[in-house]
Amino acid sequence: MKSSLFRLGRQAMSAPRALRPSDGAACAALHRASFAHPWAASEFEALLTDSACFGEAIEAKSRLAGFVLSRRALDEAEILTIVVDTRLRQRGCGQRLLAAHLSQLSALGVIKLFLEVDETNEAALALYRRLGFTQLGMRKGYYVKKDGLRANALILGRAQT
Ligand SMILES: CC(C)(COP(=O)(O)OP(=O)(O)OC[C@H]1O[C@@H](n2cnc3c(N)ncnc32)[C@H](O)[C@@H]1OP(=O)(O)O)[C@@H](O)C(=O)NCCC(=O)NCCS
Incomplete structure (x- = not known):
């Protein structure tokens, strides 16, 4: 196995790398599969060409497996x-992405x-708490779900x- 690859279960994934503008369409596809209000590829491309925005990506079989994006x-x-x-969740990918991203942000x-997260999003809360995030506040009814509930x-x- 090449040193740039590590194994999570049976799936080989790349080491984290910097997100680039050409990842916009793949970011939008992953985002669309997870959120009620998806962001368009053009929105990701605009963010990824903004010099204030930074992110990390992990690939599996040369396709985007996950990403994280911040604005500084x-x-x-x-x-x-x-x-x-x-298909690749709960194998350490989120933790590896976020850890790499925290290092990059520190270096910058x-x-x-800061971040905002739906209080019912157990997976995200577990990930963030694992990496040392703590609660600072709450915005009541901030998210509108697909069923219209807040x-x-x-x-x-x-x-x-
Ligand atoms: C949140 C998300 C990125 C986590 O990615 P992941 O690759 O599955 O996370 P990891 O495998 O690295 O797990 C990280 C931690 O979260 C925990 N976790 C992951 N999924 C979980 C779940 N569904 N329920 C409870 N805990 C969970 C893991 O056990 C691990 O904690 P531990 O190290 O203390 O055991 C992923 O679930 C996702 O893409 N969700 C949809 C998008 C989203 O909600 N993003 C957050 C927006 S704020």
Whole structure:
């Protein structure tokens, strides 16, 4: 096995690499499979060409398996989204992506990191807590689900070392 590959279960995945504008369509496809209000490929392309935005990607069989994307402002950043292919979840991919991303943000001088997450999203909450995020606040009824019901958003934060 090449050193740039590691195995999670039976699926070979690449080491994390930087997200690029050409990933926009693949990001949109993964996002669409996971969220009630998907972002278009053109929106991802615009974000990925914005010099304030940074992200990491992991591939499996030369296709995007997961990605994380943040926007930075001076020494703060907000995680805009993180998605892992539905078929490749709970194999450590999200944790590996986010850990790589935290290192990149640290190297860029980011010391405060924020995000919003649906309070019913157990998988995302487990991932974020695993990597040291804690709750800073809540936005009541922030998310509108496909069925029209609303869910609260938790605001999480992490101080970078
Ligand atoms: C959130 C998400 C990125 C996690 O990716 P993943 O590759 O499955 O995560 P990992 O396998 O690295 O697991 C990370 C931690 O979360 C836990 N976890 C993952 N899925 C879980 C689930 N469905 N329920 C409970 N815990 C879960 C794992 O057990 C692990 O915790 P541990 O190390 O303490 O055991 C993935 O579920 C996803 O893409 N969800 C849809 C998009 C989304 O909701 N993004 C977040 C928006 S804020």
